[in-house]
Amino acid sequence: MLAQLLTFAWSAPSLDYHALAPEIIVAATIVVLILLDAFTGERSRWASSSVAGIGLLLALIPIATLAYDGVDRVMFGGGFVVDSYALILQALFLISGYVVILLSTNYIAEGDYHEGEYYTLLLSSVLGMMVMASARDLISIFIALELVSIPAYMMAAWRKRDQKSNEAGLKYYLMGVFASAILLYGMSLVFGITGSTLLVEIGADLGSYVSSQPIITLGIAFVLIGFAFKVSAVPFHQWAPDTYEGAPTPVTSFLAVASKAAGFVAILNVLFIGFYGRNDVWEPLMWALAALSMTVGNLIALRQTNVVRMLAYSGIAQAGYILAPLAVAGASLGTGGEALRSIVVYLLIYAGMNLGAFAVVLAVARKTRSGEIKSFGGLFSYAPALTVCMTIFLFSLAGIPPAAGWFAKLSIFSSLASAGTASGYVLAVIVGLNSVIAFGYYGRLIRVMWMDEAPDGDRSPIKVPASLSFALIITMAVTLVWGVFPGALTHFTDQVTLFSLLR
Amino acid sequence: MFLNQFLLLAAILFCIGVYGVLARKNGVLVLMSIELILNAVNINLVAFGAYWHVNDMANVSGQVFALFVIAVAAAEVGVGLALVLLIYRNRQSIDIDDVDMLKG
Numbered sequence: 001m002l003a004q005l006l007t008f009a010w011s012a013p014s015l016d017y018h019a020l021a022p023e024i025i026v027a028a029t030i031v032v033l034i035l036l037d038a039f040t041g042e043r044s045r046w047a048s049s050s051v052a053g054i055g056l057l058l059a060l061i062p063i064a065t066l067a068y069d070g071v072d073r074v075m076f077g078g079g080f081v082v083d084s085y086a087l088i089l090q091a092l093f094l095i096s097g098y099v100v101i102l103l104s105t106n107y108i109a110e111g112d113y114h115e116g117e118y119y120t121l122l123l124s125s126v127l128g129m130m131v132m133a134s135a136r137d138l139i140s141i142f143i144a145l146e147l148v149s150i151p152a153y154m155m156a157a158w159r160k161r162d163q164k165s166n167e168a169g170l171k172y173y174l175m176g177v178f179a180s181a182i183l184l185y186g187m188s189l190v191f192g193i194t195g196s197t198l199l200v201e202i203g204a205d206l207g208s209y210v211s212s213q214p215i216i217t218l219g220i221a222f223v224l225i226g227f228a229f230k231v232s233a234v235p236f237h238q239w240a241p242d243t244y245e246g247a248p249t250p251v252t253s254f255l256a257v258a259s260k261a262a263g264f265v266a267i268l269n270v271l272f273i274g275f276y277g278r279n280d281v282w283e284p285l286m287w288a289l290a291a292l293s294m295t296v297g298n299l300i301a302l303r304q305t306n307v308v309r310m311l312a313y314s315g316i317a318q319a320g321y322i323l324a325p326l327a328v329a330g331a332s333l334g335t336g337g338e339a340l341r342s343i344v345v346y347l348l349i350y351a352g353m354n355l356g357a358f359a360v361v362l363a364v365a366r367k368t369r370s371g372e373i374k375s376f377g378g379l380f381s382y383a384p385a386l387t388v389c390m391t392i393f394l395f396s397l398a399g400i401p402p403a404a405g406w407f408a409k410l411s412i413f414s415s416l417a418s419a420g421t422a423s424g425y426v427l428a429v430i431v432g433l434n435s436v437i438a439f440g441y442y443g444r445l446i447r448v449m450w451m452d453e454a455p456d457g458d459r460s461p462i463k464v465p466a467s468l469s470f471a472l473i474i475t476m477a478v479t480l481v482w483g484v485f486p487g488a489l490t491h492f493t494d495q496v497t498l499f500s501l502l503r
Numbered sequence: 504m505f506l507n508q509f510l511l512l513a514a515i516l517f518c519i520g521v522y523g524v525l526a527r528k529n530g531v532l533v534l535m536s537i538e539l540i541l542n543a544v545n546i547n548l549v550a551f552g553a554y555w556h557v558n559d560m561a562n563v564s565g566q567v568f569a570l571f572v573i574a575v576a577a578a579e580v581g582v583g584l585a586l587v588l589l590i591y592r593n594r595q596s597i598d599i600d601d602v603d604m605l606k607g
Contacts, residue, residue, distance in 0.1 A: 139568050146575045153582050163593050167602045170586050174533060174599070177579055178524050181540035184572060185517055188544045192510075192551035197564045242605040 019073040019082040021062035022090055026127045029055025030120055037116025045115050049105045052119035056098045056126065063091050078200050079137035084495045088344065089133035089265055095474075096258045096351045097126035102471035103359055104250040106366075111159070111248075118158065121151035122254070129262040136273060138187045138197040141266055145183075145230070148262045149176050152255060156247040168246025172255075175229055175239035183226025189219030190274070199273040207277035220281045223270060230263035233323060234292040237316050244312035249365065252308060253358035256315045257351045264322055264347060271326060272340060272498040279330020287327035287423060294320030294434040301441045307361050308371045310441055314397060315354065317438060321412055322346050324427050328419035335419045337497060342411035344493050349408040349482055353396040356475030359468055360390040367462045373445055378454030383462045387449045389472055394442040396479050399435050404483035409435065509550035516543035530587040530597040534580055541576045545569045 017024070033051055040047075066073075072083040100122065108118050128147025135141045153176060157169020191197055193216050194205040206216065225236065232240035244252045275282055297317030304310040325339035361371065363386055368375040380387040396403030409431070416428040464472075482489045516539050523536025552565020591597050 139564070139571055142568075143571060143575065146579070150578055150582055153586070157586055157589060160589060161593070164604055166586070166589050166593055167604055170530075170590055170599065170602055171605075173583055173586050174524075177537050177583065178540075180579075181520070181537055181544070184544040185540065185547070188513075188547035188551065188568075191565060191568065192547060192554070195551075195555040195559070195562060195564075197568060246605050 013076050016073050016075055018062065019066065019075065022059040022094070023127060023130055025059040025062065026055060026123055026130065030123045030127065033116060033120045033123065037120070045109070048115045048119045049101055049108070052123055053098055053101045055123065056094050056101070059094055060091060063087055063094070076137070078198055079140055080134050081136050082134055085344070085498060086133040088492055088496060089261070090130045092261065092348055092351055093126055093129040093133065093258055096261070096355060097122065099355050099471045099474055100250055100254045100258065102467040103253055103355075103362055105467040106465045107248065107250050107362065118155070121155055125151040125254070126258070129258060129265070132262050132265050135269065136199045138191060138199070141269060142184065142187065145180065145262070145266060148259060149180070152259055155251045156243055156255070158248050158251060164246040165248065168243045171239045172243040179226045179229030179236070182222050186219045186222025186226060189215055190223065193219065199270065202274040203276055206275060216278065217281050220275050220278060221285060224267070224282060224285055227263055227267045228289055231260050231267070231319050232316050233289045233319050234296040234316060237293070237297070240316060241309050241312040245306060245309050245371070249308065249358065249362050253355055256311065256358070257354050260315065260319065261347045261351060264343065267326070268340060268343065268498065271329070272336060276330065276336070283327055283330050286323055287427060290320045290323035290327055291427060291430050292320070293317065293323065294431065298434050298437040302437070304441070305373055306371045307373055307376065307445065310373065310445070311354070311357060311361070314438065314441070317434060318350055318397070320434070321409070321431060322350070324412055324431055325415040327427055328416055328421060328424040331419040331421060335415070338415040338418050340498060341493050341496050342415040344496050345411045345489060346408040348489060348493070349404040352475050352478035352482070353393050353403065353405055356472060356479060357390065357393040357397065359471045359475060360386055360393065363462060363464050363468050367460075373448055374455055376445065376449050377452035378459070379449040381454065382459040386462065386464070389476055390449060391446050392476065392479060394446055396483065398439045398442045402480065402483045404479045407483060407486040407489070506550055506554050509546055513543040513546040513550070516540070516546065528598050528600045530590065530599050533599060534583045534587070538576065538580065541572060545572055548572065
């Protein structure tokens with residue numbers, strides 16, 4: 001058999017180094033970080049975070065040149081595509097990775113943690129997300145997903161001697177690996193029916209006679225359930241609140257924003273390119289996941305007393321909003337495109353506002369050493385700037401103008417309405433009702449910050465380190481500018497499309 | 504081709520693995536159950552891969568996929584055993600039902 005294989009003409013794939021440049025730069029930065037940590041030891045501890053941040057920013061340069069170039073680049077027989085969709089998401093991952101580095105700098109340096117390894121793992125995870133945005137093949141999607149997840153398991157358990165952090169890491173690991181195993185089983189069935197791992201070929205097969213095989217339903221459902229674990233959609237969400245509470249807070253912000261966005265990107269890739277022809281299977285599944293996630297997430301968030309846990313449940317509810325357009329995406333190619341764009345818009349805005357909220361939580365916890373909602377009491381009396389920032393981020397999460405969240409919600413509503421089906425309208429009503437419920441707990445935190453007294457009467461001001469302030473400035477700018485001028489965002493997202501929609 | 508037998512074996516292994524993940528309390532046995540699921544996937548991939556290889560000699564995607572799964576599974580279990588060790592060091596137990604400090 002080997003002899004037969006060797007007789008095939010083997011030609012090396014042609015590489016487009018310009019298209020691969022962002023990934024190459026991040027990978028090179030990872031190598032530099034490892035070498036720096038190995039050969040300079042303690043003296044270089046301060047340098048790790050700077051090198052990691054500069055590496056991520058450098059990788060934005062080729063993304064800008066590729067976007068300016070504007071040509072879709074296809075490599076490896078269609079398994080790796082660099083188009084406007086991939087570029088805009090890679091930029092999202094790089095910038096949110098950079099903000100997470102800003103959030104981590106002081107937290108990691110002040111704890112008794114291994115700095116070099118931390119940034120190496122963080123960048124590896126970001127690299128996985130970037131590959132995910134371009135991956136158009138089951139194998140590369142799987143590898144990208146694992147490259148995102150495996151470093152994240154270790155980062156969640158980063159505080160080695162803290163039992164809560166251990167527990168966070170273990171729960172995340174067990175759920176994540178179980179999900180990947182189910183996902184892989186689904187992928188093996190899909191491969192078995194179609195005989196290809198390329199999403200484009202799977203898409204072509206599922207549009208034809210092959211799609212009548214009943215086992216393909218099982219394959220699609222398993223793949224989507226595997227991703228539903230990753231984005232913590234109800235009923236696969238149990239790990240998220242525990243992991244978010246126990247993990248170090250900068251890692252939580254990374255998991256809640258970047259890692260979750262990577263899961264959504266994977267769902268978009270397989271749904272729109274691979275499984276688009278079988279919308280009878282995935283539309284009801286997505287409808288149920290979306291409706292359950294937003295309702296259950298919001299209702300449980302109402303009774304939380306810890307801010308990070310509340311943000312975790314709020315994140316589950318937001319995952320429900322993001323999944324909602326997928327429930328009607330199969331109606332027509334036009335609706336599908338609309339749904340795709342509304343999800344990309346939501347992911348971008350969600351990253352800005354959620355990272356901002358975590359930045360404020362981190363800043364406040366530097367003084368109060370607590371994540372309880374009560375510890376935010378009287379914040380306005382001693383940290384008015386932080387209070388205003390947090391209020392804007394919470395308004396944005398609740399969807400109140402002028403913060404950007406309203407535009408994200410609006411695009412979800414318009415894509416649900418554009419389908420013109422009963423199920424779309426019902427889901428839009430559920431989204432609307434949930435937005436009202438959500439304001440219950442966002443509003444409660446705002447009331448505590450502005451109205452209540454400081455719990456222990458301590459009104460000494462909070463010293464916000466420079467890196468945290470910079471992170472707050474970036475996220476605040478993004479939240480306000482996109483909220484007031486949504487055109488600045490849609491200018492980029494209007495061109496977003498996925499391969500199968502062009503056919 | 505006796506494709507069905509392989510698929511049946513893989514499905515049984517998958518079910519045993521899922522049962523093990525959900526029902527076992529011992530951390531190491533949960534890791535082994537996950538390995539069972541991954542091996543079910545490998546059997547599926549290799550069986551389907553051989554099936555497609557007969558029609559199209561150039562199609563070796565299934566076997567390549569299986570190799571990637573084996574490599575990644577090794578990395579995953581490495582991290583998992585490290586986490587179980589960490590839990591054992593801090594609590595002198597690997598019973599994962601005891602790990603329940605975070606609730607709500």
